Amino acid sequence: MSEKSRTNGAEPVLELRGLSKTFGGLRAVHGVSLRIMSGDRKAIIGPNGAGKTTLFNLISGIFPASSGQVLMYGRDITSWPSHRRTALGMARTFQVTSLFPGLTVLDNVLLAIKGRAASKFVMWRPLSSYRDAYDKAHGLLERAAFLDRKDTEVRYLSHGEQRQLEIVVGIASDPDILLLDEPAAGLSSGESAEMARFLQKLDPKMALLLIEHDMDIVFDVASDISVLHFGEVLESGSAERIRSSAKVQEIYLGTG
Numbered sequence: 001m002s003e004k005s006r007t008n009g010a011e012p013v014l015e016l017r018g019l020s021k022t023f024g025g026l027r028a029v030h031g032v033s034l035r036i037m038s039g040d041r042k043a044i045i046g047p048n049g050a051g052k053t054t055l056f057n058l059i060s061g062i063f064p065a066s067s068g069q070v071l072m073y074g075r076d077i078t079s080w081p082s083h084r085r086t087a088l089g090m091a092r093t094f095q096v097t098s099l100f101p102g103l104t105v106l107d108n109v110l111l112a113i114k115g116r117a118a119s120k121f122v123m124w125r126p127l128s129s130y131r132d133a134y135d136k137a138h139g140l141l142e143r144a145a146f147l148d149r150k151d152t153e154v155r156y157l158s159h160g161e162q163r164q165l166e167i168v169v170g171i172a173s174d175p176d177i178l179l180l181d182e183p184a185a186g187l188s189s190g191e192s193a194e195m196a197r198f199l200q201k202l203d204p205k206m207a208l209l210l211i212e213h214d215m216d217i218v219f220d221v222a223s224d225i226s227v228l229h230f231g232e233v234l235e236s237g238s239a240e241r242i243r244s245s246a247k248v249q250e251i252y253l254g255t256g
């Protein structure tokens, strides 16, 4: 019953065409177009209030778009609810933490896996499927090097570990594309470096779209960067291109 129909990889996993969102008179996102292929590592940067989180909310179906289109594998999903996008292979994390602090690491991951199963309208399941969920959670935690902490309550994890666990929870649905909203927000520089290493170890076939203020993470993880400014893409390209862009230096440093 899955909506997922993986293609040959020639079609973009995600494509935005002239995507816009207004809140009253405010143009929060304006005419954004992007293409993300399987395995791409792309970052969206920009000053506070540039529209980055709003863009994620449009992509993931939290807000309806005012105009423009969102496509996955060439299918127009602009008006789809979030859970259908998840079923097609999209996952995201939030700028603010979304874990259950009183539950263990393992239970948080199990809940994410079961939540996914529920969204596929499975009304009753054989007992063995719970074994499957457990095995899957075990595998996810092993790959993320979290197995030694599987029975620890989340509230006892460091902030950096919690942000990594959110990503493990995000990939429990086996997404083809993962949207990360400021995974290093509030982390120390040591924890940020850990996060960069963690992100580099994620499945290379999965596309990553990352919002981040920490430039070390952006340059370590992303091969392609788009700069959002007042809701519009001001500049796009390689790290070198962004670093040397006069327009980007102007908005960040107020030069010129």
Ligand SMILES: Nc1ncnc2c1ncn2[C@@H]1O[C@H](COP(=O)(O)OP(=O)(O)OP(=O)(O)O)[C@@H](O)[C@H]1O
Pocket: 023, 026, 028, 046, 047, 048, 049, 050, 051, 052, 053, 054, 055, 095
């Ligand atoms: N639900 C909403 N209703 C009204 N205005 C909103 C809403 N969400 C965001 N905005 C406005 O849209 C603009 C873009 O906000 P957004 O949160 O997308 O910025 P951002 O780039 O993620 O910023 P930050 O780096 O601080 O997280 C801001 O002016 C914000 O106040």
Ligand SMILES: [Mg+2]
Pocket: 052, 053, 054, 095
């Ligand atoms: Mg934001």
